[in-house]
Each structure stands twice: as C-alpha cells, then as structure tokens.
Amino acid sequence: MAEKPKANVEVKNLATRIFKPIIPEAEGRNMVIAGLIIVITILLMAVLADVIAPYNPTKFAGKPLSPPSLQNPMGTDNLGRDILSRVIFGSRIVLVVVFSAAMVSMSIGVPIGLISGYFGGKLDRAISMVMDSMYAFPSLILAIAIAAVLGPSVVNAVVAISVVYVPTYFRMVRGQTLSLKSRLFVEAARAAGAGNTRIMSKYIFPNLVTTAIVVFSLSIADAILTEAGLSFLGFIVTAPTPDWGFDLSSGRPYLPSGYWWMITFPGFMVMLLALGFALIGEGLSEVYAPGRER
Amino acid sequence: MMVAESLASNNKVLKIRNLSTHYFSRRGVLKAVDRVSMDLRKQEFIGIVGESGCGKSTLAFSIMRLIQPPGKIVEGEILFNGKDLLKLKDEEMRRVRGKEIGMVFQDPMTSLDPLEKIGDQIVETIQMHEDVDKKEALEKAMKLLESVGLPGDRVNYYPHQLSGGQRQRVMIALAIALNPTLLIADEPTTALDVIVQEKIMEILEKMKREGRSIILITHDFSLAAEKSDRILIMYAGWIVEMGDSMKLVAEPLHPYTKGLIESVPDIWLARKIKTMPGFPPDLINPPPGCKFHPRCPKAKEICKREEPPLIEVNGRLVKCWLYE
Amino acid sequence: MASLKAYIATRALLVIPTVIILLTLVFFILRILPGDPIASMVGQKVPPEVLERLREEAGLNKPIYIQYFEYLFNIIHGNFGRSMIWGKRPVIAEIMDRFPATLELTIFGFILSVLIGVFTGSIAAFKRNSKLDASMRIYSIIAYSLFIPWFGMVLQMIFGVYLKILPIAGRITPGVEPERITTLYVLDSILTLNFQALSSSLIHLFLPSLTLGIVLSGAYTRLVRNNLIDILSQDFITAYRARGVKDRKIALHAMKNAFIPVITLMGLQFAILLAGAVLTETTFSWPGMGTFLLERIQYRDYNSVQGAIVFYALFVALISLIVDVIYALIDPRVRY
Numbered sequence A: 001m002a003e004k005p006k007a008n009v010e011v012k013n014l015a016t017r018i019f020k021p022i023i024p025e026a027e028g029r030n031m032v033i034a035g036l037i038i039v040i041t042i043l044l045m046a047v048l049a050d051v052i053a054p055y056n057p058t059k060f061a062g063k064p065l066s067p068p069s070l071q072n073p074m075g076t077d078n079l080g081r082d083i084l085s086r087v088i089f090g091s092r093i094v095l096v097v098v099f100s101a102a103m104v105s106m107s108i109g110v111p112i113g114l115i116s117g118y119f120g121g122k123l124d125r126a127i128s129m130v131m132d133s134m135y136a137f138p139s140l141i142l143a144i145a146i147a148a149v150l151g152p153s154v155v156n157a158v159v160a161i162s163v164v165y166v167p168t169y170f171r172m173v174r175g176q177t178l179s180l181k182s183r184l185f186v187e188a189a190r191a192a193g194a195g196n197t198r199i200m201s202k203y204i205f206p207n208l209v210t211t212a213i214v215v216f217s218l219s220i221a222d223a224i225l226t227e228a229g230l231s232f233l234g235f236i237v238t239a240p241t242p243d244w245g246f247d248l249s250s251g252r253p254y255l256p257s258g259y260w261w262m263i264t265f266p267g268f269m270v271m272l273l274a275l276g277f278a279l280i281g282e283g284l285s286e287v288y289a290p291g292r293e294r
Numbered sequence B: 001m002m003v004a005e006s007l008a009s010n011n012k013v014l015k016i017r018n019l020s021t022h023y024f025s026r027r028g029v030l031k032a033v034d035r036v037s038m039d040l041r042k043q044e045f046i047g048i049v050g051e052s053g054c055g056k057s058t059l060a061f062s063i064m065r066l067i068q069p070p071g072k073i074v075e076g077e078i079l080f081n082g083k084d085l086l087k088l089k090d091e092e093m094r095r096v097r098g099k100e101i102g103m104v105f106q107d108p109m110t111s112l113d114p115l116e117k118i119g120d121q122i123v124e125t126i127q128m129h130e131d132v133d134k135k136e137a138l139e140k141a142m143k144l145l146e147s148v149g150l151p152g153d154r155v156n157y158y159p160h161q162l163s164g165g166q167r168q169r170v171m172i173a174l175a176i177a178l179n180p181t182l183l184i185a186d187e188p189t190t191a192l193d194v195i196v197q198e199k200i201m202e203i204l205e206k207m208k209r210e211g212r213s214i215i216l217i218t219h220d221f222s223l224a225a226e227k228s229d230r231i232l233i234m235y236a237g238w239i240v241e242m243g244d245s246m247k248l249v250a251e252p253l254h255p256y257t258k259g260l261i262e263s264v265p266d267i268w269l270a271r272k273i274k275t276m277p278g279f280p281p282d283l284i285n286p287p288p289g290c291k292f293h294p295r296c297p298k299a300k301e302i303c304k305r306e307e308p309p310l311i312e313v314n315g316r317l318v319k320c321w322l323y324e
Numbered sequence C: 001m002a003s004l005k006a007y008i009a010t011r012a013l014l015v016i017p018t019v020i021i022l023l024t025l026v027f028f029i030l031r032i033l034p035g036d037p038i039a040s041m042v043g044q045k046v047p048p049e050v051l052e053r054l055r056e057e058a059g060l061n062k063p064i065y066i067q068y069f070e071y072l073f074n075i076i077h078g079n080f081g082r083s084m085i086w087g088k089r090p091v092i093a094e095i096m097d098r099f100p101a102t103l104e105l106t107i108f109g110f111i112l113s114v115l116i117g118v119f120t121g122s123i124a125a126f127k128r129n130s131k132l133d134a135s136m137r138i139y140s141i142i143a144y145s146l147f148i149p150w151f152g153m154v155l156q157m158i159f160g161v162y163l164k165i166l167p168i169a170g171r172i173t174p175g176v177e178p179e180r181i182t183t184l185y186v187l188d189s190i191l192t193l194n195f196q197a198l199s200s201s202l203i204h205l206f207l208p209s210l211t212l213g214i215v216l217s218g219a220y221t222r223l224v225r226n227n228l229i230d231i232l233s234q235d236f237i238t239a240y241r242a243r244g245v246k247d248r249k250i251a252l253h254a255m256k257n258a259f260i261p262v263i264t265l266m267g268l269q270f271a272i273l274l275a276g277a278v279l280t281e282t283t284f285s286w287p288g289m290g291t292f293l294l295e296r297i298q299y300r301d302y303n304s305v306q307g308a309i310v311f312y313a314l315f316v317a318l319i320s321l322i323v324d325v326i327y328a329l330i331d332p333r334v335r336y
Helices: A003-022 A029-047 A083-119 A121-136 A139-150 A154-181 A184-191 A196-232 A244-254 A261-288 B002-010 B056-063 B090-096 B118-129 B134-147 B152-156 B164-175 B194-209 B221-227 B245-250 B255-262 B301-305 C002-032 C037-042 C048-057 C064-076 C091-126 C131-145 C148-162 C185-191 C195-232 C235-242 C247-283 C289-298 C302-330
Strands: B012-025 B028-041 B045-049 B071-080 B101-104 B182-186 B213-218 B230-235 B238-244 B310-313 B316-319
Touching: A029 A083, A029 A261, A083 A121, A083 A154, A083 A196, A083 A244, A083 A261, A121 A154, A121 C002, A121 C247, A121 C302, A139 A154, A139 A196, A139 C002, A139 C247, A139 C289, A139 C302, A154 A196, A184 A196, A196 A244, A196 A261, A196 C131, A196 C148, A196 C247, A244 A261, A244 C148, A261 C131, A261 C148, B012 B056, B028 B056, B028 B071, B028 B213, B028 B238, B045 B056, B045 B194, B045 B221, B056 B071, B056 B182, B056 B213, B101 B164, B101 C235, B118 B134, B118 B152, B118 B164, B134 B152, B134 B164, B164 B194, B164 C235, B182 B194, B194 B213, B194 B221, B213 B221, B221 B245, B230 B245, B230 B255, B238 B245, B238 B255, C002 C064, C002 C302, C091 C131, C091 C185, C091 C195, C091 C247, C091 C289, C091 C302, C131 C195, C148 C195, C148 C247, C185 C195, C195 C247, C235 C247, C247 C289, C247 C302, C289 C302
Parallel strands: B045 B213, B045 B230, B101 B182, B182 B213
Antiparallel strands: B012 B028, B012 B071, B230 B238, B238 B316, B310 B316
C-alpha cells in the first residue's frame, strides 16, 4: 500500500528530470508535454500491440456490429472483429509510414535546401521554383497521383508521402541558411579559412536544428492526416490489415444505420496522433520564439 | 506687472498635481511617473528633458490617458482648461484627444497607417470630431498639409511614398487638424536627420506663435534649451528641476542638470565633455532617499536616507537637499 | 492605377513558368516514375495485347521527349484527350461536368473557414491572455488536427442520422436541379429564382462546407490572432487613439492591416482546401473533381486521371495569380 504513491512520485520526478533540461521554462511548455504524452502513449501502444490488444485484430471476436461492451470496449465491426484491437494494431502502419516518409523527405530536402541556400545563384532560383510549385500543389492530390501510378502498398505510400514533404523541409532549411550565412560567426569562420563544406556542416547545420524540430513535428502532424487520407481512399492497405484511415472507410457504409462505434474510434485516433505532434510543434515554436507569442 | 502676473496664473492651460503612473510587472511595481506636478501656460513652449526611461514619455501618454495595461495612472489630477481629465468618461476623453490636445509621435515611419491615404487619415480624424462632409474635410486636409509645408496633393499619397521628414509633417498636420490648444510632441525629431529636425522644430514654433501651448518631450537638452520657454528636467519619475530655459542653462541648480549640460558637446567652447558616471536606476527597486544619490557627486548623508523636497530657488524649483 | 496593371501583367507572366513546372511534375509522376501506369492501374490479370493497345491509346509507346512535347502542346490547346471508357467523351467535357460541384464546395468552405478564422482569431487577440484567448488557441490546434472524413462523418451522424435534419449525401435533391447556366447550383437557382433548388442545394452544401470550413479555419485563427496582436501594439494604433478615433474604427483599421498576411495564407490554404475537398467529396458522395479523379483511377481511365491532375495544377496556378492581385489591391506598398 505504501509503495504505490512513492512510485507515482518517482514517475513524476522522472518526467520532470527528462523534460526539464530539454524544454526551457516557457509559455509553450505545457503544450509540448501534453503532446509528448499523447505521442509516447501511442508509440508504446504500437510497440506493445501484441501484448495489450485483447483480441487478434483480424479474427472474429464477438457478434458482428455489437455496440461497446465489457467484452469489446469499442464494439465490433461488421465482421465481428474487436475494434479496440484493430485500433491498437492500426497505429503501426501509420507510424511506420509517416516516420519513414519523414526520414526520406528530410534526407532529400535538408541537403538540397542547405546547398541551394548556401550557394544561391541560378541553381538556387531554379530549385526554389520547382520546390515552390510543388509546395503550392495540393499535397494529398499529389500523393494520390503517385500512389495511383505506383499501385497501392505501404512502401509506395512511403514514396508518395516522402515526395510530398520534400518541399517543406527544403523551404525551411533554405530560408534558415540564407539568414545564417550572412551572420557574423559564419563570416568569421570563412575569414579564418573554413571551407564551404566545413561551414555548412559545422556552423550552419547545427543552428538549423531547433527550427528543424519544429517543422518536423508540424509536418509529421500533417503527414499523419495525409497517410490517413490515402488509407481512407484505399491507396495503402487492403482488407483485413488494420489501419485507422482504412477502418474508417470500412465503417462508412454502416453510418446511416447508426453504428457509430465503427467510425468514431479509428478516426478519433487519427486526430489524437496528429494533435500530439501539432502540440509538440506549436509548443516548441513558442518556447524557442518567445518574442512572437505572449 | 501685478496684472500681468495674475493674468498669467489664470492663463494656465494645464495643471498637473501629484500625478503617478505605475507599471505593474511580475518583478514588482515600476513607478514611471512619481508624484509629478507641473503647470503649462497659454502659448508656452515647455521642454521636458531626461534620459530614456526617466518617465517623460509616460508623463505625455498619461496626459492623453493613453496608458495601457500593465500601466495605470494611480493618483493625481490633470486639470486641462479647468476639467480633470482623469475624471472624464472614456467617450468624453476620446473627444478631448485630437480635438483639444494633439500629439506628435517619435517615429513617423510607424505612426501612420500604411494602408490608408494621407488624405483619408486626415479626413477621418476631422470627421471624428466635426460634422463636415468628406469634400469639405478633404479641402481642409489639403490646407493643413500646406500649413506644414507639404503640397496639398499629398493627400493622395500613401505613407510609404513619403520620406521620414514628410511623414512627420503629416503627423503634425494630423495633430493640429482640429486646432487643439495643446500640442504634445514626443521626441518628434529623434528619428530624423539634423536638417529635417530644424524644419520640424520651425513648424512647432509656428504652432506656438499661432496661439498653442507646446510640450516638447526630448532627451536632447540643447534642443529644449534653444526652443522652449521653460525646461523641466526629469529623473527616475521625478521632476528634479524646473524653470526658465535661459536661467536653467546659465546656472543649473540640480547636480543632475549640471551633469546633463556638461555632457552636451559645444562646438564654441573648447571644453571637455564630461559623461555622467553610472546608469539610471532600476525603477522597480529605486535607491532609497534621493533616487539620484548613487550618481551624485555632491551626495550627502541625508540624500541616502530621505527624499529631497521640491524647493524654490530664484524663481525656479529644484528637488535637492543642497538647497535646504 | 497604371502601375497596378503593370504589376498584374508581370504576375501573370510569372505564372507561366509555374504552370510549366507543375505540368512537367505531373508528366514526370505519370510517365517517368518507375512502374507502368497502365499496368499498375489495370492490374496483372490483363492479357499483354490489351495492355499494349491501352498503352498505344495513351500514346505511351513514343519516345519520352516526344510524349512530353505532345503533352504540353495538347494542354496548351485545351486538348486533354478523350476518356478511355464509355462514350469516350473529351476529358475536358467530363471535367467541366464535375468541376462546378468542387468549386461550389470549396468556395463555401473557403468563406466559412475565413469567417470562422477571422472571428475566433480577432476575439483571441482583442481579449488577449484571457480564458477566451486560451480556448481559441486550443480550438485552432484541434481544428488543424481534425481528420476530414472522420469529422464529416461525426457531423453526418449528429445532424443526419440522429437529428435527421440535414442530408448526408449528394449535391441536391434529385429532380429539383435548377436550369443549367453556370452549373453552380446555388448561383443558377438564384439566377432563375428557383427557391426550391436554392434551399435544397444550400442544405446539401451545409455539412460538407462546414466540415471543410472548420478544419481549415484553425490556421486562420492562429494567424489572425498573432498578426492582430502584433498590429495592435504598433505606433499607428496609438496614434489613431491619440487623435480621438473611435475604438470600433481603430479595430477595423487594425483588422485590415492584420488581414494582409492572411491573404498570403489564403493562397496556400486553397491548395489544402482542394486536397481536403477530395476527402470531403468522398465522405459526402459529392459529385466533384475529387470523386471524379478517384473513380477514374478505379476505372483505370488513364487520360481522365491525367486530365484531372493537370486541371488541378492549372487551377492552383490561377488561384495563386488571383491571390497576388487581391494582395496588390489591398496593400498599396505592393503596387507602387
């Protein structure tokens, strides 16, 4: 009995010990912590899905279309599968797709942005024009076009989403590089004889990191919605694989008959995950740029 | 002589008594204006001089009742032509602003709405206070611009098409659009170059000749000495010295005033410029006694303990223990 | 005003490279990306002869650069090819059947998002640091995170299934369509004074445009709030007050100034709006461009798919031009 509160205190201390040094005391901090809690919970859910899910997400687990009950806390779908288990397993594909896509678009967008912004000139203007045009094009429609050509699959979804978010990273890095390269410490490094590669890697890149984290969180939030959209439209998985967007579309025909639980839970999870990353991004942008907000 | 004096006392446009304006922050209370009293006569040009942060702008904004939270006027009276501005309702005060008191701001680059034509901004100001139609107001706007030395057709210009000096002329035209009896100019020339500065000051002097009273807020002691009838020296929210400009320059009483005069470069006298030691105090935790004592070359024991009284010396007022 | 015309002309010229880049991008995706678009669309089960015939029809057997120039040439001449299914109608005619529905939906969604965003953002800014401000900021971030199909379905469930007061699918009650003038039902029914059609099309528009409007309003809330706070602290606002201008008028001046960055956002938001419309159309069985695109992907109608995407690209470029012109009309600093 006496053990329990102590454990709680320790968890709380641990949380402050982890977050405090990373996130300075500032306005947006609560938002960041709320976002981190949401994201970490869903990450754990995805990792531990096999352990925590009460049923096999693709197998019959109760009378079809039964409302939430003790046996099936989120009810069952039209094939009698447990929605809670599908929601838990459904977190896996979206996280894998979105993170892999973010890695790919970053590893393309960041170096191109760095080089383009640093060297400037005609090359920069040409690249920027292409990137700006891509950026102006509706991202989901671009992703649909790519996914339609490549065919529906998880890997192709990663390709489609990566392409869509390259301009986001490019624009951020290029803009930052432009403003950083004329700063005094970069001038000083150049005067001291540092080469272009060294200036980019040692002086400019490290100063991009805070902005990059903010843009990363916000574009992940956006990418989650794009992934869910593609999945909803049938461009990522096929039955019986659980994925939130896809499950939402399977629930759609049952909506007019009032089976609310088939759509409520998977769609809510999409929002929650996107909200988690949006909170982290928004919060961090307030923490790091306190002048603008207050 | 007696008659002239009594006339003068009846001619007071502005009478400020015991005015305090404080800013409330997390660190504590900042007394930006601390129990200030002053008078302004009709057609008088007064200069309020002090370092930045001494409270001179807060004093000007307090007269206009333009203090925004976290700032607040906490006590005092501002009698303007006999009525206490602090007791007016918001709507009544709005009608005083612009109509009876005009104000010119420090930075002409940011003090005009970038999206409205000069003429429209003047017309709107006129129509706020007078029931005239747009055509009439526009004609008046053109005349106003001419009176501050701008061609009348500038009514069709947007602020970004004008230079800083031209914009400050527009600001003055806006401030006098309704012929107010009092004009407050808050550092009107700080953001401008020297030649333009002289032109703007000429316009202000013209405004005085036309019968208005002028309050010039400035950190530039020599400018105030040259243009104003009377000078008021502020330090850390207090008025530390007040009196006739000529006398004040010739024989400064307060050690701070002396320091200010010595720090003004003078091309005629080959004297060494002395910079004043120390910094203006932290107004949230001001020094006890006289707020100037840590920087004062003549500080006595009592200065560290007790606030000095305002003493009259040769027709001037000085807040200093030296004259007790 | 001559300078305004010159400005618009320059902007219009600058749209040309953007259009060419977008068209090239579409070409690249549809024809150069690894994977055979025809094969992946048709699937594996089709005999090679049929595949070959389809490729021939789509002009995919010619050298790539010839394909590219043919493609550009055709688009410049308004030739989007013919649909590969059914009546083989010109793709542009099919698009013109569906596009007005999307335009109607996006215009209403757009208006709602700006109204909601400006309203909530202004409240937040004028009541800065109050509880109201905090809740508007939470609103903005939640609205931004909403998943359109889910939010749409939640609204359908509440208003359509339980309260039964609003339709959950379609553009208008079948049989009451107004006489066709612009194919924008709301506009056509006003023009022909057909109030039955007007009310039917408005109640059908309500939920889909509200879904889009709320989801897209979040970005405006945030931007309007931050801009307005910034503007309200500027010298010219104090100067207005010092001249005795009424608070209400000052608020209008402040909002006009705060609106300038909002116009820039509108351009970017319009792309998001079009993407959102694809999901909204699917959710509400709305017969627009989005459902057209998806349907033709399913029917493996390659020419229609390419036509639809090219059309989106042209539309995006047009919107960016319009946004630039509006910008110049409001902000005198741009046009002089």
